[in-house]
Amino acid sequence: MKIAGNVFSFILLSFMWLMGAAFNKVHGQGTSGPAMVHGEFLIKLKGQPQVFKSQSFIGKFQGKTQLKAAYGQLGIHHVRVKPNENIEDVLQQLKNDPDVAYVEPNYVIKLTLPEEDERSIQSFGLEEGYQWLLQRESQGVFSATSHSQLGVPEVWQKISSHPQQLPVVAVIDSGVDYNHPVFVSKGAIWKNELEVAGYAGQDDDGNGYRDDVFGWNFAENNANPMDSDAPDIRSHGTHVAGIILGVTQPYSSEAPARIKIMPLKFLGSGGTGTTGGAVQAIYYAVRNGAKIINMSWGGPHYSQALHDALAYAYSQGALLVAAAGNSAKNNDVEPMFPANFPIPSQLTVAAVNDFDNLAFFSNFGVNRVPISAPGVAIYSTSVGGYRVLSGTSMAAPFIAGVAALVMSERPDLTAYQVRNLIFNSASHLPSLMQKVTEGSRVQVLATILNSQSHLIGERNPPPYDPSGGSNASRAPASQEGAKAGGCGMISTSIFQSWFSTSGPGAPWSPKSRLPFVLGLTLLPLILWQILRLKAQITDFANRRRHERFFMNSAIKVKIGERELVGQMNTISAGGLSFQADQMLEKGGLVTLQIQSPNGEDTIEVQGRIVWSEANKAYGVQFSEEKSEVQSWGRFLKKVS
Numbered sequence: 001m002k003i004a005g006n007v008f009s010f011i012l013l014s015f016m017w018l019m020g021a022a023f024n025k026v027h028g029q030g031t032s033g034p035a036m037v038h039g040e041f042l043i044k045l046k047g048q049p050q051v052f053k054s055q056s057f058i059g060k061f062q063g064k065t066q067l068k069a070a071y072g073q074l075g076i077h078h079v080r081v082k083p084n085e086n087i088e089d090v091l092q093q094l095k096n097d098p099d100v101a102y103v104e105p106n107y108v109i110k111l112t113l114p115e116e117d118e119r120s121i122q123s124f125g126l127e128e129g130y131q132w133l134l135q136r137e138s139q140g141v142f143s144a145t146s147h148s149q150l151g152v153p154e155v156w157q158k159i160s161s162h163p164q165q166l167p168v169v170a171v172i173d174s175g176v177d178y179n180h181p182v183f184v185s186k187g188a189i190w191k192n193e194l195e196v197a198g199y200a201g202q203d204d205d206g207n208g209y210r211d212d213v214f215g216w217n218f219a220e221n222n223a224n225p226m227d228s229d230a231p232d233i234r235s236h237g238t239h240v241a242g243i244i245l246g247v248t249q250p251y252s253s254e255a256p257a258r259i260k261i262m263p264l265k266f267l268g269s270g271g272t273g274t275t276g277g278a279v280q281a282i283y284y285a286v287r288n289g290a291k292i293i294n295m296s297w298g299g300p301h302y303s304q305a306l307h308d309a310l311a312y313a314y315s316q317g318a319l320l321v322a323a324a325g326n327s328a329k330n331n332d333v334e335p336m337f338p339a340n341f342p343i344p345s346q347l348t349v350a351a352v353n354d355f356d357n358l359a360f361f362s363n364f365g366v367n368r369v370p371i372s373a374p375g376v377a378i379y380s381t382s383v384g385g386y387r388v389l390s391g392t393s394m395a396a397p398f399i400a401g402v403a404a405l406v407m408s409e410r411p412d413l414t415a416y417q418v419r420n421l422i423f424n425s426a427s428h429l430p431s432l433m434q435k436v437t438e439g440s441r442v443q444v445l446a447t448i449l450n451s452q453s454h455l456i457g458e459r460n461p462p463p464y465d466p467s468g469g470s471n472a473s474r475a476p477a478s479q480e481g482a483k484a485g486g487c488g489m490i491s492t493s494i495f496q497s498w499f500s501t502s503g504p505g506a507p508w509s510p511k512s513r514l515p516f517v518l519g520l521t522l523l524p525l526i527l528w529q530i531l532r533l534k535a536q537i538t539d540f541a542n543r544r545r546h547e548r549f550f551m552n553s554a555i556k557v558k559i560g561e562r563e564l565v566g567q568m569n570t571i572s573a574g575g576l577s578f579q580a581d582q583m584l585e586k587g588g589l590v591t592l593q594i595q596s597p598n599g600e601d602t603i604e605v606q607g608r609i610v611w612s613e614a615n616k617a618y619g620v621q622f623s624e625e626k627s628e629v630q631s632w633g634r635f636l637k638k639v640s
């Protein structure tokens with residue numbers, strides 16, 4: 001099956017490359033439209049999320065679209081238009097549907113390192129790099145020649161030896177080298193303890209992800225969020241994770257980690273990802289206990305779905321940290337996202353150099369960029385070694401590390417309080433007064449000392465509506481920003497808009513149509529191979545362990561103190577599928593009372609809510625097999 005999966009990926013990537021090349025030749029690089037994934041959309045339904053509404057929507061469009069993912073509490077569905085359907089027609093039908101609040105493309109995200117970084121990147125092996133790092137950490141030096149006075153070594157002497165909790169920091173990025181000795185020796189990597197069977201091909205915790213022991217790879221849709229050291233990625237996520245850990249304790253310390261890093265990979269081959277992948281990673285992070293979300297990426301194009309996902313994270317008590325961007329632009333005038341989202345628990349971070357001046361590449365904005373942190377020539381972990389990198393991508397995780405340090409000391413504080421504590425404890429420097437809010441540069445010692453006092457500030461976060469027109473500017477930034485993105489930016493010049501098929505920028509000359517026509521000629525063969533391999537993979541993945549039977553009867557479901565009645569569809573010794581008129585969340589614990597087909601006995605079972613992509617229905621995975629179900633088989637019709 002691994003070979004089949006690789007062949008499937010090769011065919012799909014080859015097709016995407018061919019079609020992307022065709023459109024790049026037709027439209028040319030650097031046009032005004034944002035890049036997007038062909039035929040994929042993120043759709044928000046109106047009103048409160050409800051199962052019956054979701055099922056109705058899926059059923060209505062199941063002949064025209066394929067459901068790739070659904071985010072229960074967000075009410076967002078990620079769909080792909082089926083190959084035999086006209087994309088424009090389906091898009092118009094989606095927009096006209098009375099249950100749809102909005103439809104937006106699945107934008108392409110690309111992580112690119114600025115040219116200046118290419119000349120300053122230094123790489124070190126494990127032993128050489130570790131010794132070089134040890135020479136600096138005792139002085140609190142976070143860059144090659146840092147003179148910033150941040151108070152980190154003093155903090156290490158003042159914090160408690162036994163943290164009250166280990167806050168989980170989600171690194172949504174290019175992945176993390178979770179086998180790096182620095183992370184392994186300290187136990188710094190988050191582990192999903194509910195995946196009790198390890199890598200056994202099963203979804204033990206019923207959260208919809210099989211074998212997600214160390215997080216998830218949303219770029220390739222598998223359980224391996226390992227980082228890459230390819231030129232377009234440069235161990236970006238691993239470098240970010242190392243900065244977060246390095247703020248909370250010295251690398252040389254033998255003490256276990258005070259935090260847990262959750263690797264969530266959404267930037268894959270070539271450093272590319274999508275807003276759909278970012279939304280899915282944010283939703284996963286919150287649903288699996290992340291208290292801090294680090295986002296060392298961004299771009300000039302507004303996404304309502306991304307905004308909704310981060311607003312949901314805020315409502316669930318997560319602190320958000322975003323990189324300001326590396327285009328040397330004013331975010332107050334030319335917005336970046338997610339940097340410009342005014343979410344109350346978010347800190348957007350600019351980069352300063354060794355002398356507390358704004359880094360030459362860093363974005364700024366006295367209204368939209370509240371704080372700064374070291375971001376020039378930062379030394380941290382890389383895949384299989386260590387590396388020096390620069391960018392606001394490096395400044396953001398410094399703030400995430402400070403937040404994690406506070407939460408490990410004061411788990412009673414809300415994310416909103418921690419955010420304000422970091423901001424209110426910052427140093428106010430004249431060199432930054434016209435660059436970031438109040439000239440703020442993080443001051444770690446003051447932050448920790450203030451956290452130990454009782455002057456913390458308002459505990460309850462204010463309400464926040466991401467759909468409000470005043471919350472964020474939706475005007476796209478100038479396209480020059482797309483060219484000079486830099487570390488932690490969205491590049492919009494990989495694939496051109498698939499909707500710009502006429503008008504300026506679309507000169508469909510016979511010569512320019514050749515690559516496109518060639519792609520369409522090969523399309524039937526490519527689709528046949530894809531569907532054949534996908535069927536084989538799906539057949540293997542959905543192979544049943546137990547006989548399953550049709551069972552059309554009422555079922556009583558208890559969720560905490562709530563009790564509702566649903567309609568059972570099928571049942572086996574390992575679980576059942578059903579429909580209900582209220583919203584259910586994947587991974588939620590439920591207790592069920594089930595009456596036998598002949599009505600002679602009733603059994604009570606416990607399990608977790610799961611979603612069946614194949615059946616487009618919710619189900620319950622029993623916590624233990626129920627042998628009674630097998631004996632009911634003589635009364636029931638078997639599912640083929």
